[in-house]
Amino acid sequence: MDPGAALAARPLDRPGPRRPRGHDWLAPGPELPRERGPAWRHLYVYAYLALVDVVAGYHRERGIADAVSWATLADLGRNLAIDRRMRREGWPVMQAWLTLHARGGLYELGRLQHHRGGASTVIDLHIPESGPMTPEAVTASLDEARAFFPRHFPDERYTAFACGSWLLDPQLLEYLPEDSNIVRFQRRFELEPYQEPQWLDADVEVLRFVFRTLTTPLDQLPRRTALQRAIVDHLKSGRHWQIRRGHLPI
Numbered sequence: 001m002d003p004g005a006a007l008a009a010r011p012l013d014r015p016g017p018r019r020p021r022g023h024d025w026l027a028p029g030p031e032l033p034r035e036r037g038p039a040w041r042h043l044y045v046y047a048y049l050a051l052v053d054v055v056a057g058y059h060r061e062r063g064i065a066d067a068v069s070w071a072t073l074a075d076l077g078r079n080l081a082i083d084r085r086m087r088r089e090g091w092p093v094m095q096a097w098l099t100l101h102a103r104g105g106l107y108e109l110g111r112l113q114h115h116r117g118g119a120s121t122v123i124d125l126h127i128p129e130s131g132p133m134t135p136e137a138v139t140a141s142l143d144e145a146r147a148f149f150p151r152h153f154p155d156e157r158y159t160a161f162a163c164g165s166w167l168l169d170p171q172l173l174e175y176l177p178e179d180s181n182i183v184r185f186q187r188r189f190e191l192e193p194y195q196e197p198q199w200l201d202a203d204v205e206v207l208r209f210v211f212r213t214l215t216t217p218l219d220q221l222p223r224r225t226a227l228q229r230a231i232v233d234h235l236k237s238g239r240h241w242q243i244r245r246g247h248l249p250i
Contacts, residue, residue: 024100024103024105044095045076045080048076048098048101048102049076051102052073055069055073055101055102055104056069056073058104059104062152062153063151063152064107064152068107068108068109068148071108072101072106072107072108072113073101074108075098075101075108075113075128076098076101078128078129078130079094079097079098082094082129082212085212086208086212086213086214100115105118106126107145107148108128109141109144109145109148110137110140110141110144111127111130111131111133111134111137111138111140111141112125112126112127112128112138112141112142112145113125113126113127113128114126114141114145114148114149116149116153116156116158117156117158118156121157121158121159121160122158122159122160122161122162122247123145123149123158123160123161123162123250124161124162124163124164125161125162125163126163127163127165127167129209132181133181133182133185134181135181135184135185138185138188142161145161146250158250159249159250160247160248160249160250161247161248161249161250162245162246162247163189163245163246163247164243164244164245165243165244166202166205166206166209166241166242166243166244167182167185167186168186168189168191168243168244168245168246169202169241169242169243169244170186170191170244171234171239171241171242172186172227172230173186174230175226175227175229175230175233175234176226176227176230177226180226182227186246188246188248189246189247189248190246190247190248191244191245191246192244192245192246192247194242194244195245196242197243200243202240202241202242202243203235203240203241205241205243206231206241207231210227210228210231211228211231218232218235218236
């Protein structure tokens with residue numbers, strides 16, 4: 001999706017007053033007839049753009065700094081750029097993912113995105129595509145969250161950070177050096193017993209995030225980094241990746 005084309009073709013009607021509600025992802029809407037032109041191709045984008053002022057207002061009511069609001073909401077542009085790189089293979093998942101931002105459930109604090117749980121006592125961590133995941137950057141983000149949520153959501157009580165990701169798959173330890181950022185990120189968490197996800201295919205998710213393609217044959221994928229080589233070699237050997245969940249205390 002081209003952000004410039006999306007803005008040029010957007011409807012001009014403004015939404016009425018609303019308030020974000022809920023904390024979880026919403027299911028993606030139906031696939032749209034993209035061939036009917038930019039207004040149809042970008043309809044869901046317009047929905048998110050129409051909610052920007054609403055979400056920003058909700059943030060202001062909570063005393064959240066504009067810098068955090070715009071860093072969080074800028075994930076729309078990031079995901080549009082990724083969808084372009086993926087030749088529109090990635091948008092259905094991204095469309096559902098962005099409902100977290102629109103509902104006031106997710107905040108980008110430094111290197112990590114933090115998904116508040118409402119009634120849950122766990123903050124879920126997500127890793128955007130925004131540069132190296134150094135231990136220093138991760139620690140700074142966790143420290144920022146430890147202060148952020150009690151300040152802006154004092155009625156919610158959190159006792160742990162959690163992360164569910166292929167990045168926590170211990171099989172990566174077979175391929176990556178001990179001082180890699182991914183390995184050092186893994187070491188922070190106590191892994192929960194493995195449960196196969198009901199709706200996610202870990203092999204597909206790894207290809208989505210590492211290579212930003214779902215259709216390129218394994219033999220044609222790049223092998224420039226240790227991680228890329230690990231992903232390809234593991235799959236070519238007939239093995240599969242896992243999405244693992246771990247936690248660490250706040």
